[in-house]
Amino acid sequence: MLFFSSDYQQACHPEILRRISETNFEGNPGYGTDDHCKTAKEKIKEACETPDAEIFFIGGGTQTNMLVLDTILAPYEGVISAETGHIQGHEAGAVEFTGHKILTIPGYEGKIRAADLRARLRAYADDDNREHTTPAGALYISFPTEYGTIYSKSELTEIYGICREYDIPLFIDGARLGYGLMSPECDLTLPELAHLCDVFYVGGTKMGALMGEAVVFTHANMPKHFFTSVKQHGALLAKGWLLGIQFETLFTDDLYFKLGKNAIDCAMKLKKLLIEKGYKLHLDSPTNQQFAVVEDSLLPKLAKHVNYGFWEKPDDTHTVIRFATGWATRPEDIDELAKYL
Numbered sequence: 001m002l003f004f005s006s007d008y009q010q011a012c013h014p015e016i017l018r019r020i021s022e023t024n025f026e027g028n029p030g031y032g033t034d035d036h037c038k039t040a041k042e043k044i045k046e047a048c049e050t051p052d053a054e055i056f057f058i059g060g061g062t063q064t065n066m067l068v069l070d071t072i073l074a075p076y077e078g079v080i081s082a083e084t085g086h087i088q089g090h091e092a093g094a095v096e097f098t099g100h101k102i103l104t105i106p107g108y109e110g111k112i113r114a115a116d117l118r119a120r121l122r123a124y125a126d127d128d129n130r131e132h133t134t135p136a137g138a139l140y141i142s143f144p145t146e147y148g149t150i151y152s153k154s155e156l157t158e159i160y161g162i163c164r165e166y167d168i169p170l171f172i173d174g175a176r177l178g179y180g181l182m183s184p185e186c187d188l189t190l191p192e193l194a195h196l197c198d199v200f201y202v203g204g205t206k207m208g209a210l211m212g213e214a215v216v217f218t219h220a221n222m223p224k225h226f227f228t229s230v231k232q233h234g235a236l237l238a239k240g241w242l243l244g245i246q247f248e249t250l251f252t253d254d255l256y257f258k259l260g261k262n263a264i265d266c267a268m269k270l271k272k273l274l275i276e277k278g279y280k281l282h283l284d285s286p287t288n289q290q291f292a293v294v295e296d297s298l299l300p301k302l303a304k305h306v307n308y309g310f311w312e313k314p315d316d317t318h319t320v321i322r323f324a325t326g327w328a329t330r331p332e333d334i335d336e337l338a339k340y341l
Contacts, residue, residue: 001305001307002305002307002333002336002337003307004306004307004308004309004322004323004324004325004329004333004337005307005308005309005322006206006309006324006326007176007179007206007207007263007288007289007325007326007327008206008326009307009326010326010327010328011210012208012209012210012246013208013209013249013250013255013327013328015249016208016209016210016245016246016250019245019246019248019249020210020242020245020246023241023245026241028239030238030239030240030241031227031236031237031238031240032056032057032236032237032240032241032243032244033240034240034241035244036241036244036245036248037057037241037243037244038244039248040055040057040214040243040244040245040246040247040248041055041214043247043248043251044202044214044251047190047251048190048191048194048216048218049191049194049195050191050195050216050219052219052220053194053216053217053218053219053220054216054217054220054221054222054226055214055216055217056214056215056222056226056227056230057212057213057214057215057237057240057243057244057247058201058212058213058215058235058237058243059211059212059213059237059243060211060212060213061086061173061175061201061203061205061213062091062094063233063235064173064201064213064215064235065086065087065091065095065173066094066095066098066233067233067235068171068199068201068215069087069095069098069100069138069171070095070098070099070100070229070233071223071226071229072137072138072169072171072198072199072223073100073137073138074137075099076134076135077100077137077138078100078101078102078103078134078135078136078137079095079100079101079102079103079136079137079139079140080103080105080112080117080120080121080136080138080139080140080168081102081103081104081105081139081140081141082104082105082106082107082110082111082112082141083104083105083106083107084110084145084146084147085102085104085107085140085141085142085146086146086173086175087102087140087173088102088104089146090146100137103120103134103136105117105120107145109147109149109283110142110144110145110146110147110148111141111151111155112141112159114155114158114159117139117159117162117163118162120136121136121162121166121168124136125166136166136168137168137169138168138169138170139159139163139169139170139171140171140173141159141170141172141173142172142173142174143172143173143176143177143180143193143200144176144179144183144287144288144289147283147285147289147291148283148285148286148287148288148289148290148291149283149285149286149287150180150183150185150186150188150287151188152187153187153188153192153196156188156193156196156197160196163198169197169199169221170196170197170199171197171199171200172193172197172199172200172201173200173201174200174201174202174203174213175201175203175205175206175213176203176206176207176287176289177190177193177200177201177202177203177207178202178203178207178256178257178259178260178263179206179207179260179263179264179267179287179288180287181193181260182257182260182261182263182264183264183286184264184268184286185286186286194216194218195218197218198217198218198219198221199215199216199217199218199221200215200216200218201213201214201215201216202214202216202247202256204243204246204247204250206326207250207256207259207260207327208250208255208259208327208328209246209247209250210242210246211243212242212243212246212247214243214247259327260327262327262329263288263326263327263329264287264288264325265331266288266325266329266330266331266334267285267288267289267290267325269331269334270290270323270325270334270337271285271290273334273337273338273341274292274323274341277338279292279293279294279341280292280293281293282311282314282320288324288325288326289322289323289324290322290323290324290325291311291320291321291323292320292321292323293314293318293319293320294318294319294320294321295317295318296317296318296319297317299319301340302340302341305340306337306340308321308322308323309321309322309323309324310322323337
């Protein structure tokens with residue numbers, strides 16, 4: 001069976017297993033106060049060129065999104081998101097479970113447009129009845145988006161400019177950050193992205209770690225008593241050094257970026273294969289997620305050999321399916337896939 005339904009179907013990169021094994025009997029203080037976490041934070045700050053950044057390691061993406069938004073929003077505020085945003089569609093209402101409304105605006109192949117963001121913020125400011133509605137206290141976007149698309153430097157600059165104009169923080173979901181940054185169409189570097197938002201996270205779960213995300217508050221702006229908030233949300237890992245070791249490893253010798261490039265190289269080979277085989281692409285994704293429109297009658301045959309992801313139904317007889325490459329995908333996996341497409 002070939003596994004293309006997600007980018008976290010393998011455990012972790014062998015170097016991470018090696019580092020965990022060789023440090024297994026060290027003995028470390030808990031809750032992220034160990035030297036591995038400290039070293040990992042310094043490596044990430046150096047990579048982001050944000051010396052005054054504050055970093056915290058969290059176990060998973062949904063925890064991270066819920067926790068960050070709940071701590072940066074006032075109790076009465078909501079968060080703006082694309083209608084296709086991950087917090088809106090695939091997190092079981094986790095953000096709204098904390099009491100914060102998700103305020104949706106249109107998404108175009110996963111991305112928002114600056115004009116729609118400005119219009120939403122201006123409409124609230126101009127509404128004489130605004131005290132009866134939910135104000136936006138933050139903007140959430142993901143990089144890459146749920147559709148594998150990425151923001152250009154000019155798009156992100158314009159969006160962040162509007163956030164600063166209206167005094168709301170920009171939070172970037174970086175679950176697949178490495179895949180976005182290594183896309184041939186990406187004109188952003190990690191330091192540039194870090195300077196165009198207030199908080200983001202470096203995804204590990206989908207990028208070769210066993211688990212974990214590194215939340216980066218970009219300029220000494222971590223919310224007060226954030227550690228305590230993490231604990232209250234049930235997101236504080238006692239064996240925090242396990243997260244530190246993983247990010248320490250990922251940010252040594254550019255491993256994080258090498259893993260991202262491997263996934264992108266395989267995804268571009270996959271995209272070329274889909275086109276050669278006559279499949280219609282649902283959209284032109286420049287990252288590790290590729291979406292094909294397939295006749296429903298062909299799916300049972302494909303499913304015997306290939307583990308793919310259901311995406312959506314464009315009509316009654318076709319299905320959009322997702323092929324996700326990842327840090328562990330091999331070129332020969334794409335060659336094997338060719339036999340079944």
